Amino acid sequence: MNAVSHNYTDIAFRSIESEAMHILRETAAEFRNPTLLFSGGKDSAVIVHLAYKAFWPSPIPFTLLHIDTEHNFEEVIQFRDDTAKRYGAKLMVRSVGDSIARGTVVLGREDESRNPHQAVTLLEAIDELKIDACIGGARRDEEKARAKERVFSVRNEFGQWEPRSQRPELWDLYNPRLAKGENMRVFPISNWTEADVWRYIAAEGIHLPSLYFAHEREVVERSGVLVPITNLTPIGPREKSQIRTVRFRTVGDITCTCPVASTASTMDEILEEVISARVSERGATRMDDQASESAMEERKRAGYF
Amino acid sequence: MNDNHILRAPLRVTTAGSVDDGKSTLIGRLLWDLDAVPIDQRANLERDMERKGRTIPDFALLTDGLLAEREQGITVDVAYRYFASPKRKYIVADVPGHEQYTRNMATGASRADCAVTLIDARRGVTVQTRRHLCISALLNVRTQIIAVNKMDLIGHDLRRFTTIRDEIADFSQRLGRAIPETVPISALAGENVVTKSGEMSWYDGPPLLDLLDAAPGESYRAELPLRMPVQGVNRPQTKEYHDFRGYMGRIESGSVEVGQKISVYPAGLSTVVTGIYIGATSVQRAEAPTSVCITVADELDVSRGDLIADPANAPQVARRLSADLVWLDRANLDMRRPYLIKHGARTHQAKVESLDNLLDITTLSQIDAEGQLATNEIGRVTLRIGTDVPFDLYEDNRATGAFVVLDPATNATLAGGIIRGAAA
Numbered sequence: 001m002n003a004v005s006h007n008y009t010d011i012a013f014r015s016i017e018s019e020a021m022h023i024l025r026e027t028a029a030e031f032r033n034p035t036l037l038f039s040g041g042k043d044s045a046v047i048v049h050l051a052y053k054a055f056w057p058s059p060i061p062f063t064l065l066h067i068d069t070e071h072n073f074e075e076v077i078q079f080r081d082d083t084a085k086r087y088g089a090k091l092m093v094r095s096v097g098d099s100i101a102r103g104t105v106v107l108g109r110e111d112e113s114r115n116p117h118q119a120v121t122l123l124e125a126i127d128e129l130k131i132d133a134c135i136g137g138a139r140r141d142e143e144k145a146r147a148k149e150r151v152f153s154v155r156n157e158f159g160q161w162e163p164r165s166q167r168p169e170l171w172d173l174y175n176p177r178l179a180k181g182e183n184m185r186v187f188p189i190s191n192w193t194e195a196d197v198w199r200y201i202a203a204e205g206i207h208l209p210s211l212y213f214a215h216e217r218e219v220v221e222r223s224g225v226l227v228p229i230t231n232l233t234p235i236g237p238r239e240k241s242q243i244r245t246v247r248f249r250t251v252g253d254i255t256c257t258c259p260v261a262s263t264a265s266t267m268d269e270i271l272e273e274v275i276s277a278r279v280s281e282r283g284a285t286r287m288d289d290q291a292s293e294s295a296m297e298e299r300k301r302a303g304y305f
Numbered sequence: 306m307n308d309n310h311i312l313r314a315p316l317r318v319t320t321a322g323s324v325d326d327g328k329s330t331l332i333g334r335l336l337w338d339l340d341a342v343p344i345d346q347r348a349n350l351e352r353d354m355e356r357k358g359r360t361i362p363d364f365a366l367l368t369d370g371l372l373a374e375r376e377q378g379i380t381v382d383v384a385y386r387y388f389a390s391p392k393r394k395y396i397v398a399d400v401p402g403h404e405q406y407t408r409n410m411a412t413g414a415s416r417a418d419c420a421v422t423l424i425d426a427r428r429g430v431t432v433q434t435r436r437h438l439c440i441s442a443l444l445n446v447r448t449q450i451i452a453v454n455k456m457d458l459i460g461h462d463l464r465r466f467t468t469i470r471d472e473i474a475d476f477s478q479r480l481g482r483a484i485p486e487t488v489p490i491s492a493l494a495g496e497n498v499v500t501k502s503g504e505m506s507w508y509d510g511p512p513l514l515d516l517l518d519a520a521p522g523e524s525y526r527a528e529l530p531l532r533m534p535v536q537g538v539n540r541p542q543t544k545e546y547h548d549f550r551g552y553m554g555r556i557e558s559g560s561v562e563v564g565q566k567i568s569v570y571p572a573g574l575s576t577v578v579t580g581i582y583i584g585a586t587s588v589q590r591a592e593a594p595t596s597v598c599i600t601v602a603d604e605l606d607v608s609r610g611d612l613i614a615d616p617a618n619a620p621q622v623a624r625r626l627s628a629d630l631v632w633l634d635r636a637n638l639d640m641r642r643p644y645l646i647k648h649g650a651r652t653h654q655a656k657v658e659s660l661d662n663l664l665d666i667t668t669l670s671q672i673d674a675e676g677q678l679a680t681n682e683i684g685r686v687t688l689r690i691g692t693d694v695p696f697d698l699y700e701d702n703r704a705t706g707a708f709v710v711l712d713p714a715t716n717a718t719l720a721g722g723i724i725r726g727a728a729a
Binding site: 054171173179 | 314315382383384385386387389394396408409411412415416523536537539540541543545546549553554555582583584585594595596598609633647648650703704707708709711713716717718721
């Protein structure tokens with residue numbers, strides 16, 4: 001299979017690419033200050049590219065906003081800055097560290113994961129920057145709770161998702177209306193699967209952080225999951241680390257993102273691996289989702305993206 | 306690895322049926338048999354089987370996403386599922402069957418190319434079955450497939466199956482619809498879902514998946530007259546593109562070519578296409594459903610919400626419309642109040658002048674309205690709109706024949722609207 005030969009004229013792509021561009025154009029038209037949540041991960045990199053295509057030759061009409069836990073891999077931060085430059089987009093960064101300094105985030109333990117605290121920093125940024133819509137890269141195929149998410153999803157002033165009172169979404173007619181204090185989350189690639197994302201990245205030649213490709217890394221195996229050894233995630237007293245050939249399937253906070261064993265170092269090899277994927281994306285790589293069956297739903301209710 | 310399906314548009318499917326007809330089980334079975342269940346989720350199901358002493362996995366655990374659903378053992382909201390057969394990709398709206406959630410059925414059917422309605426072979430055709438067939442017909446879902454489920458629980462009885470199939474055929478004809486393909490299955494045991502069942506040798510048709518693989522997708526839209534709602538005007542005003550002025554939108558139906566004459570509605574001004582862009586790539590021709598940016602020869606007054614269309618197959622333009630409203634909200638229609646309608650890329654002020662009749666959603670026949678339109682009811686209304694609306698009949702074109710009713714006070718999505726014509 002030659003993945004790179006699949007360009008936008010492929011009818012399956014055209015349908016979901018055009019749907020995403022349609023959603024981005026509705027968002028630009030219907031909101032006063034829409035913002036694109038950009039983490040440096042593959043899904044948000046795809047959205048930046050879709051926004052570029054949707055509005056060319058005008059610049060991307062959304063500010064890129066990174067909610068930074070300050071516990072990121074260096075390559076991802078470099079990639080984030082390079083991507084904003086490459087697409088000529090404005091980038092803003094708001095960090096969990098600032099929320100800690102302000103006293104709005106209190107850590108239970110010094111070394112706990114900052115990932116759940118991003119919700120607080122995001123709400124503070126929404127308030128400060130007067131953002132009315134946040135565009136995100138979530139996909140319905142990622143997780144069971146996300147399968148029920150709307151394309152235009154209303155959040156209350158605490159950022160909370162109310163699955164029981166979601167608005168019905170008929171045809172492609174999205175309801176953009178908000179009451180005071182409410183905020184919209186918009187998910188243009190709702191209907192994409194992980195394989196679609198990779199095929200599109202290959203077809204469009206979208207840049208990604210090197211972490212997504214196979215490399216050697218010091219890891220330790222904990223209950224079936226490979227945990228990278230970093231300053232933030234040191235090795236335990238009775239553990240033994242090993243050098244393994246791995247790659248990341250999702251890229252996020254160091255303290256809760258794990259690589260998988262893989263030798264896929266080219267786009268075609270990754271496609272091959274993803275299309276025949278035997279482990280769900282989040283199950284394999286996210287410690288925060290392994291806590292319980294309903295982990296994602298609980299975090300979404302609490303204001304996670 | 307078979308990768309052919311990426312060359313075909315995904316098929317959008319909606320499931321329908323009463324509570325306990327086994328919709329979640331069917332989707333779980335499809336995922337399971339197509340090997341689309343990741344090993345960690347497969348392991349969860351196997352642990353659950355062991356704990357409960359079951360021999361077949363509880364497929365509903367794959368699809369029932371929310372805490373409340375798992376606690377009650379029922380599906381309460383539309384959930385979207387994705388899988389691929391060797392032939393194509395599927396986007397499935399898994400819709401709950403409770404009466405009070407009929408609105409979710411309309412949500413799923415509004416976008417669907419194909420509806421799969423499940424019937425419990427033991428119970429046969431119910432009021433809820435008829436309601437779902439009516440909603441599929443009303444929302445013009447092109448392909449209807451009936452899956453008579455739980456055949457294993459009635460000893461794979463041919464006579465029982467034939468009775469149900471004939472009743473469905475008769476009802477579909479009364480609705481003015483084609484007779485649907487009807488397939489006897491057991492979702493739980495996996496009979497006639499992905500592979501043919503050895504238990505029902507009397508059935509000579511294909512299994513359900515083959516019917517789905519053969520169903521027509523959205524490609525028919527490219528054959529309809531050109532319609533492209535303008536989502537925005539693209540004016541970069543940069544040095545390099547100082548004079549660029551393009552109209553952004555998705556071609557909802559038909560196709561467009563450089564050099565083609567087009568008109569912009571409701572004003573009806575005509576011009577010629579000079580450029581078509583998909584991102585920075587210039588193309589000579591594009592067809593539905595492609596998002597493009599179009600440049601034209603003349604400087605026209607075009608803004609968001611206008612409709613670019615083929616003047617040889619022009620849309621109608623009117624200020625008063627006859628439409629069916631599928632009422633979704635808990636609060637009833639209040640004819641004293643102004644509403645908003647979102648149609649294409651424009652939001653209009655509108656008032657409901659009259660509620661002309663209600664539709665019996667188990668027969669699609671008209672019944673007298675007594676001044677009320679409540680949740681899950683469908684009513685024919687006359688709408689008065691503040692501005693000219695370019696439209697097509699819903700049965701001719703979903704994109705220009707549908708709208709939603711929004712509440713300017715509560716911001717709720719109150720109803721789905723289906724345009725039946727200009728009002729007399």
